[in-house]
Structure formats: C-alpha cells, structure tokens
Amino acid sequence: MSPIAFNGTAVEQNEEGFLVDPSVWNEELAVVLAKAEEGLDQLTDDHWSVIRFIRNHFNESGNAPMVRSMCKGTGVPLKRIYELFPSGPAKGACKLAGLPKPDGCV
Amino acid sequence: MPELDELESRLDALVEGDFQRGLEVFRSKLKEAEASYLNSCVHCGLCASSCHYHRADATLENVPAHKLDVIAAVFKRNFTAMGRVAPGLVGARTFDREMAKAWVDAVFGRCSLCGRCSINCTIGIAMPRIFRAARAALGAMGLTPSDLQATVDNSLQHGNNMAITQEDWVETVQWIEEELQMEVDDPEAKLPLDKKGAKILFTVNPREPKFFPLSLQASAKVFWAAKEDWTLSSDPGWDLTNYGLFNCKDDEAGAITQNLVDAMERLGCKTLVIGECGHGYGAARWEGPEWLQKSYPFEIKSILELMDDYLREGRIHVDPSKNTVPVTLHDPCNLVRHGGICEAQRRVLRKSVTTFTEMTPNRAENFCCGGGGGQLSMARYKNRRIQSGGVKAGQIKDTGAKIVVAPCHNCIDQLMELNKEYKLNVQIKTVAEMVADAIVTTA
Numbered sequence: 001m002s003p004i005a006f007n008g009t010a011v012e013q014n015e016e017g018f019l020v021d022p023s024v025w026n027e028e029l030a031v032v033l034a035k036a037e038e039g040l041d042q043l044t045d046d047h048w049s050v051i052r053f054i055r056n057h058f059n060e061s062g063n064a065p066m067v068r069s070m071c072k073g074t075g076v077p078l079k080r081i082y083e084l085f086p087s088g089p090a091k092g093a094c095k096l097a098g099l100p101k102p103d104g105c106v
Numbered sequence: 107m108p109e110l111d112e113l114e115s116r117l118d119a120l121v122e123g124d125f126q127r128g129l130e131v132f133r134s135k136l137k138e139a140e141a142s143y144l145n146s147c148v149h150c151g152l153c154a155s156s157c158h159y160h161r162a163d164a165t166l167e168n169v170p171a172h173k174l175d176v177i178a179a180v181f182k183r184n185f186t187a188m189g190r191v192a193p194g195l196v197g198a199r200t201f202d203r204e205m206a207k208a209w210v211d212a213v214f215g216r217c218s219l220c221g222r223c224s225i226n227c228t229i230g231i232a233m234p235r236i237f238r239a240a241r242a243a244l245g246a247m248g249l250t251p252s253d254l255q256a257t258v259d260n261s262l263q264h265g266n267n268m269a270i271t272q273e274d275w276v277e278t279v280q281w282i283e284e285e286l287q288m289e290v291d292d293p294e295a296k297l298p299l300d301k302k303g304a305k306i307l308f309t310v311n312p313r314e315p316k317f318f319p320l321s322l323q324a325s326a327k328v329f330w331a332a333k334e335d336w337t338l339s340s341d342p343g344w345d346l347t348n349y350g351l352f353n354c355k356d357d358e359a360g361a362i363t364q365n366l367v368d369a370m371e372r373l374g375c376k377t378l379v380i381g382e383c384g385h386g387y388g389a390a391r392w393e394g395p396e397w398l399q400k401s402y403p404f405e406i407k408s409i410l411e412l413m414d415d416y417l418r419e420g421r422i423h424v425d426p427s428k429n430t431v432p433v434t435l436h437d438p439c440n441l442v443r444h445g446g447i448c449e450a451q452r453r454v455l456r457k458s459v460t461t462f463t464e465m466t467p468n469r470a471e472n473f474c475c476g477g478g479g480g481q482l483s484m485a486r487y488k489n490r491r492i493q494s495g496g497v498k499a500g501q502i503k504d505t506g507a508k509i510v511v512a513p514c515h516n517c518i519d520q521l522m523e524l525n526k527e528y529k530l531n532v533q534i535k536t537v538a539e540m541v542a543d544a545i546v547t548t549a
Contacts (some may be wrong), residue, residue, distance in 0.1 A: 014109065015488035063269065066318050068278045078320070087526060088341040089317040091519075103257045104268040104346065105313045105383075105482055 006032055016091070018101040022058070025098025033096050038086055047084055047096075049074040054097040062104050064094045107167025109251070109486035111208065116248055117203050125201045125493040128243040129184055134352075135239035143231040144178040145186070147171050151235075156226035158473050158497040159216050159490065170223035170233055174211040176239050182204055183480035210249055211221045213237040215487050218479035218494075220439040234444075241354035249373045250353050251484045257349045261362045267349060268312040276340055278315040280321045286330065289323070290547075295330045297322075300373065301337035307375040308336050308409070309346035309366065309390075311383045321515070324542035325381060326412060331341040332421040332543050336379075343369020346380050350397075351440075352480030359389065360397035364392060370404050377405040379412055384438030384514035385478070408441070410513055413541055414450035417457055424544035431533075433540070434507035436465070436498070436521065437472035438514035441529060451513055451537050458544040465501040473497045475512075477520025492527050494526070495520060499528035509533045511540055 001019065003010035004030055012020040017037045030051055034040040040047070053073045063065040067089050070077050074096060085092025088106040131450040138145075141363025143492050153159045153170040162166040167173075175197065182189030182198035189198035199205050219234045227233070244250060260269045276299065298304065308329070314322045329336050338344050344364040370378055380387045386549050395401050416422040435455060441447050448469050455462050465472070476495030481487060496520070502510055512518050521534045 014485045016485050018485075066270070066274045066278055066315065066317075067282050067319065068274070068315075088522065092176070099483060101253070102268060102316070103253065103260050103483065104316070105311055106317065106519050 004032060004036060008022065014101065018095055019098050022098050022100055025055070028096065030096050033098075037095055038092055044084070046074075046076050046080065050081060050093050051097045052078055054094055058097065058099050064090065064099055071095065076085055109253070112252065113207075113249070113486070117207055118204065119201060120247060120485065123246045123528065124204070126246040128206070129180075131370065132239050132243035133182070133185060134137060136236070140232060140235050140239065141181075141185075141254065141332050142231070143236060144174075144181045146229050146231060147174055150228050153223040154228055156223045158218075158220070158222070158476060159494045162494045162496045163490075167211070168216055170217075170227075174231065174233060174236065176208045176263035177236060186321055187432050193546060194460070197499070206244070206247065206249065209240055209244055213240045214243070214254075214480075214484065215490065216250055218474045218476065218481050220472070220474035220478055221443050222439070225443065228422060234445070236522055238354045241352075244358070245353055245355050250274040250355075251486065253485055254349065254353055254480045254483045257480075257483045258353050258355070258358055258362075261345065261347070261365075262358060263364055266312045267347045268314055269317050270316060272340060275315055275344065278319060279322075279338060280324065282319050286323050286326050290327060290330060292330070295326075296304065297326050298337040299340050303358045303374045304335050304337035305375065306334060306336040306377050306379050306412075307343070307370055307373055308338055308379045308381065309344055309386070310338075310381045311347055311386065312345050312548070313515045313519070314381075316516070318518075320383070321536045323541055324536065324538040325409060327542040327545065328416070328422065328538055332416045332427045333546060337373060339369040339373060341369065341372070341547075345371070346383050346390060347529050348386060348394075349480060349483065351389045351393060354485075356397050359393065363394040363397055366394070367402065375404065377407055378402070380406065380408050382409060382513040382515065384440035384442075384445065384536060385516060387447065388440035391445065408428060408445075408447050408450070408513075410441075410447055410450040410537060411453065413454050413537065417454060422541075423546050424458045424541060425546045426458055426460045426544060428544045428546075429540055430461070430462060431459075431509050432461040432505075432507045433459045433509045433511055434463050434465055434502060434505040435468070436475060436502075436510055436514075436517055437468055437470075438511040438512065438517050439472065439474050439478050440513060443470045450505070451511075454537055454541060455511060462506075463505045463507055473501060475517045475520045477516055477523075482519055485510070488501060491520070495524045495537035498526065502530055502532060503528075507532065509535055509540075511535050511537055513537045
C-alpha cells in the first residue's frame, strides 16, 4: 500500500491500512484515516470517545481493549459501536486509533 | 512494504543447513501416496478453473498444478534418481534461495488450503496435504510469515489466539450473561463457567469475546432454550481455534489441541462442542488425534449438529416468520469440504428462515471465501485475498440474498471485508444468530 500524505510527510501503512509505526499517530491523522479507511467524512463525539479510549488503553497496556471495555469505558452501547465503525471494532475503530493489526481471525 | 522486506532479509540469511533441514522436514511429512502424487500430475489443466485465485487472476502462478510443480521440482532433485542424474530432463530444481522464495509465494501467498483443486483433479492429487508439508518445511527454515506465527504464539503462550487475559474473558462472559438475562427476561439464564460434570463443554473463537460477543450470546440463548447442561472453561480450553493447522508445525498444533483435552478432563464433560468455526472444527475433530497420536476419550461435535439435534428432538422451537429477509449460506471449506458437516446447517436454516437460497456451486464444491488457510492473518497477501474473494462475492450477488449466513468466524471476517470492497450490501451472521432470533419459548 502506498504511504499516505499527511502534513507534508509520508505515513506508512501495512497492506491492510494499519499504521506500520503506531507511535506516529495523532488525532489529526485519525481524521485522515477515517476518511481513507472507513469513508467517514466526519467523526462525532461518540467516534472520538471510542477512539480515545482505545488509544489510551493501547498506550497503557500495548494491546487493543476488549469491546466490553470500550462499552463500559465510554458508555457507548455495543450496537452503536458497530454502527459508528462500519468495519467493526478491530478493522475500524482500532485502525483509526493507530493500533497495529490485532492477531487472530481478524 | 515492511512484511516483504522482512521476508527478503530472512531469505538472505538462509545457510545450507537450513535448506537441508527444510528438505528433511518436507520428506518426513509425506506419506507414500503423497510422495507418489509429486510425480503424478499430467498437466491436464482442470485444476485451473477450480481455484478461486486463478478465477480471479488467470496467471500461471495461480494454477494449482503450477504451484505443485514448484514443490515437485525440488522433491525430484533431491529424492528421485532421474532428478539427481539428469535434473534438466525432469524439471528438477535445486532448493536454493530463489526456490525457497517461490515456495513461500506458492503455498503461503497463493493458496488457502481449501482443497477444491483436489476434488476437481483427474488424479485426485491431495494438494492441501502436499502444500501443508511444504509450509512445515518452510517453517523449519524460519520462513513462516511472522503475523501467522504470532497468532500461533499467542495460543501457545496465553491459551488463546488473541492473548485475552483470564480476567477479561471472565468479565465478558458475565456481561453477556447479564445481556442474555435481559433479552430473555429470565434471571436464571446462565453462561456457566467451570461447571464440573456438565454434559457439554462449549468452545468459542476469541474473536467473539474480544470484538463480536453477540454470537456468543446467540449460542447461549440456544442452550438456554434447550435447557442444556453446559459450561465454558475459564482457563485455556475455551478457545477452539488452532492456527497450527496453518503454520503446519504439528508439535505446536498438538500443544494447542491439548488445551481442549485438558479442559475436558479437568471439568469431566462428556461432549466437546466446537462453536461455529471451520478450521477450529477441522483441527479439533480430524487433525487433533493425529497430532496427539491418540484418540479422544470423549465425544466431539459441532454446534451445528447440536442445533440440528435440538430441532429434530423438539428441544427447541423456532418460528421462521421471525426471519423473513432472504438468506444464503456460505460453506466454510474446513467445515464442509474437509470436515463433512454439510446438511445439519441446511436443515437448521430451512426451519429457521422463510427464504433460503443456495449459492452455486455449494456444499463440497463451494468456493473458498478467500480468507482460509491463515490468509486472514497474513497482511502481506491482503490484495490477493480480496481479489480471490471476488469469486465468493459474485456467488453472493447472484443469490439476491440480503443475509449471508457463515458458520465460521474466520469466513465472517473475510465476508465483512468483501461486503465493503464489493458493495454487497448484505448482513453477515452465524447460524446460531439466525436460530436465536427465531426461537419461540411457548411451544
């Protein structure tokens, strides 16, 4: 996958659109990823609430949170999370939060 | 591309001993019949159109017979008289850096081990067996794609392939129990954990608790309606997946299978029930005893067979008018073509929905979704995975269905991506989710 242009730099993604280097992530980049990867023109407060929760969890523990934690930590109901991120919690929300691709059947 | 750069550097680091070790492992994995298959292909070409990779991209490298040739060339050079004496005459090739790279591309990069070429082969060459032996050889040379290996390593180190902690797993189970109690309005509806002596130990795909727990809730609702005596395990042994089937390192695959055997013994259950997962069923039901070199002292079933039993015995009742959106069914390769579970899911669906349309072709002749064989975990081959999945996308479109039922979480993830890429505009569900929606409790 070609790197995406962002603030005059080239941000590298893997073939599936996850950041190669999660440490380059910031909220401006999340907006670019949202458009490029999920077709989202705008991120609502609920989107941000989930994205920030995932990012904080990743910064603290180095992995993606359970969807249970996402719901509990943000107050956003499960079915709403699926609506907010069309590709789901992993390939949608975690990708926009700049996490590496989770292992397993995803 | 970082993953391919990494492969190049690993290929650069190979020394003579690595090639020898690869050859030894390859030879050790071949039984007589498979070795003879390596000299049997007559290049009739029938396999080309059987392969979803080739149908989506008609290049020579995607013809199964060509992939087999890449493997056979090395076999002939090292293990046949003609190949040793006159390699040029029989197309034999030395196992070197270039051929190792060609092997990786053929068996990891262009094959989901779906086996459709094999049943359409005039000679019946067992391609998946040979390609698995080649994957094992490459593994012994340190050439297993790192993201595929990471999924196996998670299982070995954490007891599940997503490295979920016991605390997180248990908390999610308790949460889903509360959700189920609200859904069915029964405080006695349970997701039992570590219930010793329960009849059934139910196992799930870690993807369910981690990201998609509604399928677990649906399975639990079916057990509740059937008044089943069941349990989940809080320790390793709750995860039904086994990516050892795909990295083809039998010792690792066996160690993962042992988690299920240990949980059955610890809890004293009679039947191990595998949730909706193709490779997990194939690994546990058919390969596990081979890896462990012993028979299981318990019964093993797919949840599809169990739901079929419940409906036939009248233990649950369904009202198809609760599912009126047109439905089609995907046949996961490891469950159907390799696994032999073919009709149970159809009987269950016909009773649970009003409009069920088969894909063409179906059952043993189904096309792989493109996500099998560990493809879903190997990021470097994403574009080929989506392209080869175009065959399945076309099948789905032709049915006109708005719900695709897939009894496999691996397939479901791939189908979700195909849904987006090919604008299918469908919902993707498990069989248990359809049954759970149709359940009526006042029979």
